[in-house]
Amino acid sequence: MSPLGLEEKMNRPADNTLRIALSDAGISRRDFLGFCATLAAAYALPASSVIVIAAALENASRTSVIWLSFQECTGCTESLTRSHTPTIEGLILEQVSLDYHHTLQAASGEAAERAREESMRANAGKYLLVVDGSVPLGNPGYSTIAGVSNFDMLMETAKGAAAVIAVGTCAAYGGLPAAQPNPTGAVPVSQLIKDKPVINVPGCPPIPVVITGVLAHFLTFGTLPELDGRGRPTIFYGESIHDRCYRRPSYDQGKFAESFDDEGARKGWCLFKLGCKGPVTHNACATTKWNNGVSFPIQSGHGCLGCAEPDFWDMGSFYKALSMPATPVRKAVAGAAAAGVGAGVAVAFANRAKKAAAKAAHETVKVEDLTKKP
Numbered sequence: 001m002s003p004l005g006l007e008e009k010m011n012r013p014a015d016n017t018l019r020i021a022l023s024d025a026g027i028s029r030r031d032f033l034g035f036c037a038t039l040a041a042a043y044a045l046p047a048s049s050v051i052v053i054a055a056a057l058e059n060a061s062r063t064s065v066i067w068l069s070f071q072e073c074t075g076c077t078e079s080l081t082r083s084h085t086p087t088i089e090g091l092i093l094e095q096v097s098l099d100y101h102h103t104l105q106a107a108s109g110e111a112a113e114r115a116r117e118e119s120m121r122a123n124a125g126k127y128l129l130v131v132d133g134s135v136p137l138g139n140p141g142y143s144t145i146a147g148v149s150n151f152d153m154l155m156e157t158a159k160g161a162a163a164v165i166a167v168g169t170c171a172a173y174g175g176l177p178a179a180q181p182n183p184t185g186a187v188p189v190s191q192l193i194k195d196k197p198v199i200n201v202p203g204c205p206p207i208p209v210v211i212t213g214v215l216a217h218f219l220t221f222g223t224l225p226e227l228d229g230r231g232r233p234t235i236f237y238g239e240s241i242h243d244r245c246y247r248r249p250s251y252d253q254g255k256f257a258e259s260f261d262d263e264g265a266r267k268g269w270c271l272f273k274l275g276c277k278g279p280v281t282h283n284a285c286a287t288t289k290w291n292n293g294v295s296f297p298i299q300s301g302h303g304c305l306g307c308a309e310p311d312f313w314d315m316g317s318f319y320k321a322l323s324m325p326a327t328p329v330r331k332a333v334a335g336a337a338a339a340g341v342g343a344g345v346a347v348a349f350a351n352r353a354k355k356a357a358a359k360a361a362h363e364t365v366k367v368e369d370l371t372k373k374p
Contacts, residue, residue: 019058032058039216044235056220063219064119064127066157067101070150071143071177071186072133076168077103079205080212096215099127102145113146120160128218129161131189134170134177138185154192163197163224164189167211169307172200172231179313190231197224200231204307207288210236230310232282241304242278244286247271260301275319276303283308 036053040046045053069077081104098104099119100112107115119127131154136142140149148156158164166189169175177186190198201211214233217225225233242248250256250270257264257271265271272279278286281304285296298304303319306312 039213039220053220057216062097063215064097064099064123065130065215066099066116066119066127066161067104067130067132068145068150068153068157069102070131070133070135070154070171071184072168072170073176074103075205076132076211077101080208096128096219109146116157120157124160126162127160128215129158129164130167131164131171132167134174134184134186134188135192136177136184136186138183142184151192154189158193158196161196163199163218164193165199165201165211165214166190166231167201168206169202169204169309169312172202173310175204176313179311198231199224199227199233202232202237202308203283204305204312206308207236207284207290209288210284228282236284236288237282237308239282240279241281241283241286241298242276245278245298246286247298265301271298271301271303273321274303275317275321277306277309277312277315277318277322278304280322281306281309281312 033050033054036057037047037050039053040049097119100116102112105112105115133143133150135150135154137151140151143150145153166172170177170186171189174182174186174188177184178188188200190200199214201214203210210233213236214225217223217233225235228234228237230237242251245251247268247270250268251272255264255267255269256273257269258273259265260274270276276298278298285304286298289296289299305318306315309315
């Protein structure tokens with residue numbers, strides 16, 4: 001997948017596939033297959049699926065995407081665009097046909113709204129609608145775009161969409177705008193859209209690869225990923241942060257930091273007593289992490305705020321423990337030592353299995369001819 005020269009570009013047949021877009025961007029086949037291997041590992045697919053995913057992505061047509069931003073802080077878009085170097089994940093988002101996005105589009109005013117309307121007409125029934133931000137129902141004037149209320153624009157645009165992706169906790173659950181006393185009457189997208197699939201990708205903001213992972217799944221398989229009871233992709237939100245946290249053994253052993261600068265904190269003990277909401281928060285932070293896998297809040301020494309869950313802003317102090325058992329923690333843990341050890345072993349095996357799957361997938365890539373064009 002080496003970059004095409006000018007003459008090759010001029011003589012090639014018209015091609016609207018992702019393969020050509022990535023080739024033009026200078027993405028090597030090795031890097032592309034590495035990304036596909038990561039996807040396969042994330043979705044717990046066998047190593048043999050790497051080439052299948054690659055072929056599906058390479059030949060996928062650029063899907064039209066319309067992105068609407070309502071009551072939000074732009075943090076979701078900021079998260080998505082904050083890669084320190086260009087990534088395959090970012091290019092996946094760029095190489096879909098992003099036809100409308102308030103923050104990223106060059107057009108403004110009437111030209112911007114015309115682009116949205118034309119995309120809706122040209123791709124009726126096929127485009128993906130991405131929404132970040134909650135929708136105010138208290139008064140249309142709380143948030144409007146080109147004089148159109150958020151509610152009216154959402155309902156109009158969703159009508160011809162194949163599916164709706166609610167990005168960020170505001171769009172998924174109402175988020176901060178819906179926090180008590182909810183002055184704007186903010187509601188999540190799923191409360192209004194009932195005749196289309198709605199995929200919730202919560203987080204304040206969400207992890208970038210989780211957003212693009214949903215898009216890549218759609219591009220690869222032509223379907224939406226499996227969802228949990230809250231409309232979230234189970235592959236990213238199927239387990240709590242607590243269950244995959246590297247500090248979990250400290251919790252099982254009753255070792256807790258009492259302050260952010262005590263001996264326990266310095267030794268990496270559990271932050272539960274300092275308000276960590278990891279036990280009730282479902283997200284991929286502990287495994288996928290942030291900044292291209294560098295770290296996540298708990299690894300940086302701060303407890304989880306629970307931002308991927310509904311009503312996280314109204315769960316009480318970020319620094320107060322969810323609850324503490326009546327008996328001393330050490331005694332309670334000692335009484336359930338077998339269960340604790342079992343849980344720790346299960347987590348260890350799960351992490352080991354994921355690493356093995358990723359390694360096997362990458363080894364499959366190595367034996368392929370990574371230099372030949374598809």
